[in-house]
Amino acid sequence: MDHKMKVKRDQAHVDSLLVANQVKGEYEAKDPKMIKYLEKVKELMKGFEGAVVLHVSQSQNKKADALRKLASVAFDHLAKDVKVETLRAPSVMEVEVSCVETPGDNWMTPFVQYLGKGILPEDKQEARRLRVRALQYEMIEGGLYRKSYMGPSLKCIGPYEAEYVIREIHEGICGMHMGAKMVATRAMRAGYY
Structure with missing residues (x-):
């Protein structure tokens, strides 16, 4: 003015x-x-x-x-x-x-390669460990999900998506500024792993 x-x-x-x-x-x-x-x-x-x-x-x-x-x-x-x-x-x-998750390698990559394409690591010990751990996961419509014993399968998310989900649960529109364990529990209840 x-x-x-x-x-x-x-x-x-x-x-x-x-x-x-x-x-x-x-x-x-x-x-x-x-x-x-x-x-x-x-x-x-x-x-x-x-x-x-x-x-x-x-x-x-x-x-x-x-x-x-x-x-x-x-x-x-x-x-x-x-x-x-x-x-x-x-x-x-x-x-x-807008943050777009890059298709780089993360913790899900070995599971997606094995369950989606049948590709195993060259190391026999790692390949065996991956086959055993992969029993807990499944591919649904191109996405990786963790099987749940009593509930629905949980959608596996990468680090960028996880950061967004955690931020929304912690301080979003219905956020309650909870501790780390409570935020993780709420994320799993929401269907994410």
């Missing part, structure tokens, strides 16, 4: 000591999202002849409280000389990247 109004000097007040010190350069930003916001702030500050970010303590925070309350009400009743800008999107846009 200041750039649109052609302001030469700006003084921003923030209630976060961490943010104020990161902008001043006294603290280092470590969170990737915070680093992007810090870069954006420094880029915007270059457009001013003088720009300062000041920390306002909670006891002197009346202006910030007023702004916070102002943001939660309608703006129709304000005088024309009060400039209000509503941000509809984040200042830093994140590029969304």
Whole structure:
């Protein structure tokens, strides 16, 4: 908004000591999202002849409280000389990247090669061990599944898919931030191995 109004000097007040010190350069930003916001702030500050970010303590925070309350009400009743800008999107846009699992070798490769194509390792001892362990697995429509004694077969997943499943169970929309054993149990109940 200041750039649109052609302001030469700006003084921003923030209630976060961490943010104020990161902008001043006294603290280092470590969170990737915070680093992007810090870069954006420094880029915007270059457009001013003088720009300062000041920390306002909670006891002197009346202006910030007023702004916070102002943001939660309608703006129709304000005088024309009060400039209000509503941000509809984040200042830093994140590029969304879909992770596709690469077809590289993982723990499932020997089982898929043996059960799908009949290929065994050259070492006789490893081949025997694979034949014994492969009895616990089966191929269904090109996918590897672990047989279950009392329940349905569990879909075997690679490391990238496993990381996604674990993250969703742990911190997803219905995540409960459980411990490692509980997350593994929930993943198996969901049908993954």
